[in-house]
Amino acid sequence: MKAVALTAYPRTLSRRGGSKKLRAQGRIPAVIYGGKTTAQSLEFNNIEFTNLINHSVSETLLVDLSITGESAKRLALLQEVQHHPLTGKVLHVDLHQVQEDETVTVTVPVETTGEPIGVKSGGGILQHTLLKIKVRALPRNLPESIIIDVSGLEAGKAIHIGEVVAPSGVEILGKKEAVVVKVAEPKKEVEAVAAEGATPAAGAVEMIKEKKDGDAKAAPAGKADEKKPAEKKK
Numbered sequence: 737m738k739a740v741a742l743t744a745y746p747r748t749l750s751r752r753g754g755s756k757k758l759r760a761q762g763r764i765p766a767v768i769y770g771g772k773t774t775a776q777s778l779e780f781n782n783i784e785f786t787n788l789i790n791h792s793v794s795e796t797l798l799v800d801l802s803i804t805g806e807s808a809k810r811l812a813l814l815q816e817v818q819h820h821p822l823t824g825k826v827l828h829v830d831l832h833q834v835q836e837d838e839t840v841t842v843t844v845p846v847e848t849t850g851e852p853i854g855v856k857s858g859g860g861i862l863q864h865t866l867l868k869i870k871v872r873a874l875p876r877n878l879p880e881s882i883i884i885d886v887s888g889l890e891a892g893k894a895i896h897i898g899e900v901v902a903p904s905g906v907e908i909l910g911k912k913e914a915v916v917v918k919v920a921e922p923k924k925e926v927e928a929v930a931a932e933g934a935t936p937a938a939g940a941v942e943m944i945k946e947k948k949d950g951d952a953k954a955a956p957a958g959k960a961d962e963k964k965p966a967e968k969k970k
Contacts, residue, residue: 737878742799747777766829793880794845834875841872844879850887854919860891861920870909877905894918
């Protein structure tokens with residue numbers, strides 16, 4: 737993963753209510769931790785940081801962090817980006833400082849390439865069961881995403897974590913049998929199977945109906961015999 741340049745500033749307002757005031761000034765409160773240094777409160781320019789996120793494949797980013805007042809840059813991962821639940825605006829950022837030779841674990845998005853055979857000629861539907869996968873690697877070996885070729889995937893078939901080919905220097909984590917993507921069977925075939933299973937029940941209803949019809953025809957004859965007037969004595 738290529739590290740992108742990002743500039744941060746020491747936090748100016750850190751007391752109670754400081755974060756709210758920072759956001760009102762167009763800044764984003766942040767904190768960096770990890771490494772051999774203690775956690776440090778920072779802040780970002782809202783426009784600069786939001787543009788960086790919007791133009792990235794995901795929010796899992798490796799950054800060359802320049803902090804105003806410090807001569808050396810820091811290598812860090814965006815550990816968490818908190819968003820407002822309604823507006824989507826960035827509220828807070830957590831960064832994890834890492835070393836070049838330190839193995840780290842992150843979650844990256846899953847992308848597919850190609851059109852599955854099961855969709856193209858079988859009428860199936862491609863379904864993404866896992867949208868993200870955990871990977872482990874050195875910081876600069878981390879992939880921005882895991883790309884899976886689904887061209888040969890037939891209807892009713894799936895690709896599992898154990899079948900995903902990892903990029904060089906990357907280890908894919910998770911249960912090997914977990915489904916990542918699959919091609920669901922065409923809907924019409926599912927409906928046909930359901931209809932076949934319902935046939936015996938329909939026959940049972942028909943038999944009951946015929947029995948009732950027979951009883952209905954016999955009833956009037958019985959009633960007619962009961963109402964037949966007695967013959968007059970001569």
